[in-house]
Amino acid sequence: MTLRDAAPTSRAMVVAVMVSMVAFLDSTVINLALPATEHDLGGGLALQQWIIDGYLLAMAAAILPGGSISDLFGRVPVMRFGLLAFGAGSVLASAAPSPAMLIAARLIQGLGAAFLVPGSLALINTVFDKARQSAAIGVWTGWTGTAFALGPLLGGICVDFLGWRWIFVLSAIPMAVGYALTFWLCPISGRVEGTRVDTAGVGLSAVGLAATVYALIESQRDGWTDPMVVTPLVIGIGALAGFVSWQHRSSYPMLPLPLFTFRNFGAVNLVTAFVYGALTLGSLAVALYTQEVGGYSATAAGLATLPIPALSFVFARHVGRIAARVGPRVFLVGGPALAGMGLLLIRPKPVGFHAITDLVPG
Structure with a gap:
């Protein structure tokens, strides 16, 4: 070249x-x-x-x-x-x-x-x-x-x-x-x-996601019986149901649903959704807890949470090579299990919280 x-x-x-x-x-x-x-x-x-x-x-x-x-x-x-x-x-x-x-x-x-x-x-x-x-x-x-x-x-x-x-x-x-x-x-x-x-699919998915998430967030303040929570929740669920129905009928679907009939495709996406959901929620909780309860500065909190992305970066380059030899199933099962164990090792305390002993091991 x-x-x-x-x-x-x-x-x-x-x-x-x-x-x-x-x-x-x-x-x-x-x-x-x-x-x-x-x-x-x-x-x-x-x-x-x-x-x-x-x-x-x-x-x-x-x-x-x-x-x-x-x-x-x-x-x-x-x-x-x-x-x-x-x-x-x-x-x-x-x-x-x-x-x-x-x-x-x-x-x-x-x-x-x-x-x-x-x-x-x-x-x-x-x-x-x-x-x-x-x-x-x-x-x-x-x-x-x-x-x-x-x-x-x-x-x-x-x-x-x-x-x-x-x-x-x-x-x-x-x-x-x-x-x-x-x-x-x-x-x-x-x-x-x-x-x-698929403009109709875009609109239905956007309304469905936005309205549902709005209801989930605002319910903490207004309660589940407030009309400003119930109404968007109903709209959101209805729009998401409409999105699924439309994807079945659309000649150019945004999300081809027949893909989910393949067991591996559906299973991998489900595992991915749960794993990333848990890690995202865990990262948010740790960032808030270390600063607002533990009293750490943002820099100290960043150092305390550094092992997660750092270790992910170090091992990610090797996982693909190993998976090519042994198959992805080992990592799809073992990865979430290890992540779950790590989250369970995190020990939040209202008093006497120390990141080195209560957070970093997890």
Whole structure:
């Protein structure tokens, strides 16, 4: 391969790694900023939950149709949109004067993120030939894994020494650089003729997820009998049921349901949902508990939670190689079991909590 041949792929790799690293960093640093954010803006636990869930809701609503949208408009234009949305959301979040503005900014960030991580992988798959795709994805995984591992520590330092708003400022800068770098890429063909977007499916899934999560969060404050909780819950469940029904009938479904008739596909997705749900909830609980109950600074809390992403980063590169020899079943069973045991080893105490003895072993 000549230098001329390598140039387009090298440029694509730089862009793909940069945008995905920022998205992964944001997902790991934001938990540590929640106590400082709530202290500054108020809003209580509901605000802290919405800061996380608003981002995830927007990303979940857009990530499913994201592939079709990329096929329709092209890889690079869609990635540029994701970069602009994430960057704009970051700027708005950094200047948010109220909880409502911060939540809105997180929604915009989540919308942008839905096109960044999958878009960066799609860019790699488009630019690299099949012989080099595995190596390219390995490089991408290594750099994004580094961001995931360093996120808690960097987030804690940023909150303590610069303030929580700087987390968003520092997220916006790479987005601007990444946007400029997309014009450095060689022309890339990414459009697929005949692509259609399941707009009805997008609307039903977005309404279903948003209304249901809204009811779950607000029920803690207003109770399950309040009309402002019951109404969105009914709407959300109805929309999700409508989404499933529509996917059965749609000629171009956003989520092809027949895939779930394959036992392995359904089982793997179910395991993934439970594992990531537990780890996300555990990370949020640990970040809040170490600071608000344990009295640790954000930096100390970041150091206390560092073993989880650091060990994940170290072992992840070996798991794929071993799984190719022994099969994935061992890891699908053993991984969740080990994670569950680790969570059970965490010992929260109202008085006398020490991270070294009560948190780190888990």
